[in-house]
Amino acid sequence: MTGITAPPATVSSYAELLQRVRGGDLGPDPRTQRISVAFTTRQSVRHDGRGGGYRNEVLSLRLAEATGSCAVEPGELPADAVEDCVGADVARLLDHDLTAVRVAALDAYLSHALPHQPAQGARDYPLPAGTSLEKSRARARAVVELLDVRRGGTVLVVGVVNSLLEALRARGLRYIPCDLKGGTTEWGEPVRRDAPAELDRCDALLASGMTLGNGSFEPLREHALRHGKPLVMFAQTGSAVLPRLIGAGVSAVCAEPYPFFWLHGGPGTVHRYGGALS
Known part of the structure; x- marks a missing residue:
């Protein structure tokens, strides 16, 4: 890598x-x-x-x-x-x-x-035009590529997006889906509500920027920092905030400022910081 x-x-x-x-x-x-x-x-x-x-x-x-x-x-x-x-x-x-x-x-x-520019560490990743599902899957690939986890590893996913789970499956990674809403995934897997209770079971973390808004971000960052685990953030919420924490528990960010991919069918751009690419 x-x-x-x-x-x-x-x-x-x-x-x-x-x-x-x-x-x-x-x-x-x-x-x-x-x-x-x-x-x-x-x-x-x-x-x-x-x-x-x-x-x-x-x-x-x-x-x-x-x-x-x-x-x-x-x-x-x-x-x-x-x-x-x-x-x-x-x-x-x-x-x-x-x-x-x-x-x-x-x-x-x-x-x-500190706009999303190369001087700030950003690398643009183009999202192609397409249906809502096609764009969701393209964004998922952009996010999951930032994870530095060996095949067979377990990823704690905080903020369930089925396209992200699908991309993790394609890479041969296991996952623990967590979301405050609970429910089930597209494949009928139970979604856990208590992410902190699952932290010791994972090799890496993949979390939504929504954790900033609901107060659950700092425990994830502190755990990743303390245990040396990759923490990749996919961020519509706080897209310019989370890159400032790379190296302090956050290992990578896929930043997606407004307008988000689900608002239109045309091409778009996300900005990737840190992490590793295969």
Whole structure:
């Protein structure tokens, strides 16, 4: 395998990242940066040929040319959250009562200050035009290629996406599917609800950026760092946040800023950081 070079870790934890952004260490003073547009995106999907479907809701904040996002459980976001963000400065939103607002504001700020470019360690990966399922599978390949795990290894998947499980199967990898919603996978496998309880059973972790929004990210990062396990993040939520933690528990990120692959059928791009490619 050939390693992908990336800049040294900017910070050692999510808390330190917040502290440095608040202090203006990573870009302009957040008190001078105002959100011009705030919006939500809701979708429900059932891919052709798949037995089940899912729903998404995402809060997005626009700062200059950048958009930051945080997924929430459908219906969880208060009706006035969007209006509360418009015209507000980033510093205020980083202390907002709602976790989703705090994460989206941080993501917008870092997308603006440290955009997805080679200078920041990003490598563009094109997604071809196609159906929703074709694009989902293309994105899954982009994510799973970042895992440095031998055939037969076990991957803890936090945030179940059937296309990702399918890609892991194709590589001869076993997996433990976890999601707060529970349920079953496309193949009838039970989905665990308690990811921390499964950590000792895995060789590597593959987790959604949604873990930033629901507060479950730091235990995953700390476990990966403590035990030297690969932690690959697939990030629509916090796509510009998680690359700053590479080398501090996170080993790779497939960053997908707005607009996401499921919004349109045309070609797109994700940005990969760190990890290893076969």
